[in-house]
Amino acid sequence: MVSWKEEYSVGVSELDEQHKSLFGLLDKLSAAIEQKDKLSLGYIVTSLELYVVFHFTSEEHLLAKYGYPGLAKQEQEHGVFKARVARYKAEMSKGDKIALAGEIRQYLHDWLVGHIIDQDKKYSAFMIEKRGGG
Numbered sequence: 001m002v003s004w005k006e007e008y009s010v011g012v013s014e015l016d017e018q019h020k021s022l023f024g025l026l027d028k029l030s031a032a033i034e035q036k037d038k039l040s041l042g043y044i045v046t047s048l049e050l051y052v053v054f055h056f057t058s059e060e061h062l063l064a065k066y067g068y069p070g071l072a073k074q075e076q077e078h079g080v081f082k083a084r085v086a087r088y089k090a091e092m093s094k095g096d097k098i099a100l101a102g103e104i105r106q107y108l109h110d111w112l113v114g115h116i117i118d119q120d121k122k123y124s125a126f127m128i129e130k131r132g133g134g
Contacts, residue, residue, distance in 0.1 A: 002026040002109050008116045010124045012062070012131070018055040019120075022112060025051060029105050038097045045092055045104060049085045056082065059120075066130040068123050077119060081111055 004023040009016050025048050032040040056078040063071045088104045 002030055002105070008113070010116065010120045011128045012124070015055075015059055015062070015120070018051075018058060019112075019116060021051060022048075022055060026105060026108055026112070029101060029108075033098060033101045033105060036098055041097050041101045042089075042092050045085075045089050045101070048108065049082075049089050052082060052085055062127070063123060066127060068126055070119075070122055074119060074123075077115060081115070084111075 002023055004020045008019060010019070025044065029041070029044045029048070031037075032044055060071065060075055060078065063074060068074075084107065085104075088100070088107075091100055
């Protein structure tokens, strides 16, 4: 199970909720892998891909709105991540879906946690100050 932890909070409620939703999708992916539910795997990976685009667009919009100086770095990292997820989605139609889904889950979890801790936390204080709270 992939769980949200309070230490991942960036102090911006809508972005924290979106991060929690991403962890929820990772939980669904984990459940489908454990149940060897090949039919659901493609759907879940597509859902992840769509939600990632929504989340990154929301996050980048907020950062741009408040003039966050690290926006270009965020956009660059988001672009790399979106491309990787799209490639995984394309690969789901061939090969061992269960093994690939395990690889996807590990990559998504590691990237998401790492990105929140290493990048998103950097905008936390900036956004809280600019918005006058979460």
